[in-house]
Amino acid sequence: xxxxxxxxxxxxxxxxxxxxxxxxxxxxxxxxxxxxxxxxxxxxxxxxxxxxxxxxxxxxxxxxxxxxxxxxxxxxxxxxxxxxxxxxxxxxxxxxxxxxxxxxxxxxxxxxxxxxxxxxxxxxxxxxxxxxxxxxxxxxxxxxxxxxxxxxxxxxxxxxxxxxxxxxxxxxxxxxxxxxxxxxxxxxxxxxxxxxxxxxxxxxxxxxxxxxxxxxxxxxxxxxxxxxxxxxxxxxxxxxxxxxxxxxxxxxxxxxxxxxxxxxxxxxxxxxxxxxxxxxxxxxxxxxxxxxxxxxxxxxxxxxxxxxxxxxxxxxxxxxxxxxxxxxxxxxxxxxxxxxxxxxxxxxxxxxxxxxxxxxxxxxxxxxxxxxxxxxxxxx
Ligand SMILES: Cc1ncc(COP(=O)(O)O)c(C=O)c1O
Numbered sequence: 001x002x003x004x005x006x007x008x009x010x011x012x013x014x015x016x017x018x019x020x021x022x023x024x025x026x027x028x029x030x031x032x033x034x035x036x037x038x039x040x041x042x043x044x045x046x047x048x049x050x051x052x053x054x055x056x057x058x059x060x061x062x063x064x065x066x067x068x069x070x071x072x073x074x075x076x077x078x079x080x081x082x083x084x085x086x087x088x089x090x091x092x093x094x095x096x097x098x099x100x101x102x103x104x105x106x107x108x109x110x111x112x113x114x115x116x117x118x119x120x121x122x123x124x125x126x127x128x129x130x131x132x133x134x135x136x137x138x139x140x141x142x143x144x145x146x147x148x149x150x151x152x153x154x155x156x157x158x159x160x161x162x163x164x165x166x167x168x169x170x171x172x173x174x175x176x177x178x179x180x181x182x183x184x185x186x187x188x189x190x191x192x193x194x195x196x197x198x199x200x201x202x203x204x205x206x207x208x209x210x211x212x213x214x215x216x217x218x219x220x221x222x223x224x225x226x227x228x229x230x231x232x233x234x235x236x237x238x239x240x241x242x243x244x245x246x247x248x249x250x251x252x253x254x255x256x257x258x259x260x261x262x263x264x265x266x267x268x269x270x271x272x273x274x275x276x277x278x279x280x281x282x283x284x285x286x287x288x289x290x291x292x293x294x295x296x297x298x299x300x301x302x303x304x305x306x307x308x309x310x311x312x313x314x315x316x317x318x319x320x321x322x323x324x325x326x327x328x329x330x331x332x333x334x335x336x337x338x339x340x341x342x343x344x345x346x347x348x349x350x351x352x353x354x355x356x357x358x359x360x361x362x363x364x365x366x367x368x369x370x371x372x373x374x375x376x377x378x379x380x
Pocket of ligand 1: 111134204
């Protein structure tokens with residue numbers, strides 16, 4: 001082989017050939033994604049309360065960077081610990097009506113931590129079939145056995161639990177507001193079932209925090225079931241507009257995570273400035289409940305206009321075919337609306353969709369323009 005020959009011309013099938021083939025497969029099935037920065041009116045982000053650009057949060061974060069530096073320099077159990085982390089954890093625990101909470105640098109890591117720490121060999125995890133990838137991955141990594149139940153089907157779950165022969169602990173894992181369908185889980189029924197059976201209820205509140213409940217802490221609060229929940233996971237990167245996540249629960253459970261959760265122990269602590277930013281975001285959730293009321297009212301208006309049931313700020317418009325979903329999203333983007341197509345494996349095969357999300361900054365006019373454009377595109 002000449003020295004000038006590019007490495008890519010190697011004849012032997014190798015990892016590069018395999019990767020090229022995999023990429024072609026994705027292309028053929030309409031599943032190849034591209035990285036596209038925001039442009040146009042936001043109908044797709046999780047910035048439901050519009051806090052990511054709030055001047056008070058930005059100022060507070062910038063001040064904290066100047067005071068405390070850019071990074072935390074180590075893991076929380078080493079030199080990465082800061083007084084601002086324990087302060088924000090205390091505040092978040094009160095917000096969730098739990099004894100204690102623990103801050104993680106992402107919701108993904110928080111779910112891995114919870115699901116790889118509490119369930120042990122011999123235990124069973126019952127998981128809703130539409131649970132988020134971070135819950136699925138946590139369950140895959142855990143040593144417990146998994147049992148998948150049909151979406152929000154409490155009777156089917158109860159049957160599976162009764163048929164279970166294992167003597168170990170049972171965990172029930174659900175999202176409170178499903179990220180791609182925008183529907184609420186029947187939390188009261190899960191709470192009752194877990195009370196009866198002694199199973200531990202784990203609830204991912206990623207899309208409900210900041211939106212639901214009198215204090216804006218989520219659907220656990222709205223349903224009045226905090227006593228029945230073993231652990232909740234609450235992201236700060238969605239309605240709170242910052243990043244990271246809080247695991248909330250009893251003091252011993254949180255202490256156990258500090259001691260044993262590998263995603264907590266073996267990872268650099270988040271920048272201290274995020275704790276400051278979240279503190280201000282929580283101030284705004286407390287002092288401006290009109291934000292969450294407006295989000296839900298706008299969502300209601302759009303749902304009515306599109307003739308879609310439901311009531312949350314996440315509105316799925318199921319298209320089915322992957323390429324058609326992408327084409328429709330692109331047409332709307334050309335018109336200045338930032339809508340994204342969601343395809344498998346994020347959603348089940350054959351259910352590619354537009355995931356429309358509503359945020360507080362949207363005006364009634366842009367909502368109306370978007371609705372008429374979307375209806376026109378869908379009718380074609
Ligand atoms: C239900 C759910 N849980 C967890 C996560 C992960 O949270 P994060 O983005 O903070 O990693 C997401 C993110 O999309 C989610 O939708």
